[in-house]
């Protein structure tokens with residue numbers, strides 16, 4: 001075990017799958033105690049098994065403020081503080097603008113924007129000076145992918161929060177950074193089609209746009225989340241750090 005996060009307390013929303021789960025594993029391996037959240041209890045239980053120790057799962061929906069209160073009440077009761085928040089929970093759906101419904105709009109903004117805002121806000125009273133907040137955004141924040149308009153707008157909002165909250169929290173030396181993944185091979189991509197063939201085709205389409213020639217892995221995001229969480233990034237704040245194999249950079 002190395003100790004980049006020795007003694008740190010972290011909250012990772014959406015920690016039962018994909019990047020959140022990979023990051024929880026890394027954080028625990030580096031000495032942190034981690035709280036993971038998600039709506040699906042079975043996946044939370046499996047994640048706890050996989051992580052093995054120094055982890056608590058709290059079932060809840062980030063868009064439900066009472067669930068967030070319950071999460072932070074438990075963190076307060078058990079540890080009294082939270083040093084690191086990875087606001088990672090998110091959802092995406094491909095819908096062209098002509099077909100956007102109120103339901104689609106409300107769903108994505110509730111999870112990706114409202115959920116993220118209150119995940120961070122409700123952590124602040126437990127966060128010591130010098131804490132680290134990491135917001136999972138997306139290269140969609142700066143791209144114009146077809147049928148991705150509402151999702152992309154949610155992620156542009158996330159990127160903006162990294163700027164404004166850096167200013168809001170400067171007196172407390174709390175660092176706020178956006179981590180913007182490119183296409184990463186996680187279960188969220190299953191929503192790219194209705195059949196396995198459609199999903200594989202969409203993945204291949206995205207991979208063909210990536211200079212490194214492949215999708216990223218969840219652990220490649222976890223390594224960057226660890227950098228942003230730890231003292232290695234002590235002079236990094238307000239940035240959007242792209243982890244995309246070059247996809248949005250060339």
Ligand SMILES: NC(=O)c1ccc[n+]([C@@H]2O[C@H](COP(=O)([O-])OP(=O)(O)OC[C@H]3O[C@@H](n4cnc5c(N)ncnc54)[C@H](OP(=O)(O)O)[C@@H]3O)[C@@H](O)[C@H]2O)c1
Nearest residue numbers: 014017018019038039040061062089090138183184186188
């Ligand atoms: N994969 C990519 O290519 C990619 C690229 C750029 C950005 N991202 C972003 O990366 C983040 C993580 O996604 P992923 O790729 O790791 O996908 P994933 O494996 O599907 O994970 C998504 C996580 O978010 C949780 N979640 C979704 N809605 C939630 C809600 N309302 N309340 C609480 N938790 C919720 C899910 O748990 P439950 O379903 O149990 O609630 C799950 O743990 C998302 O913000 C996504 O937008 C992904």
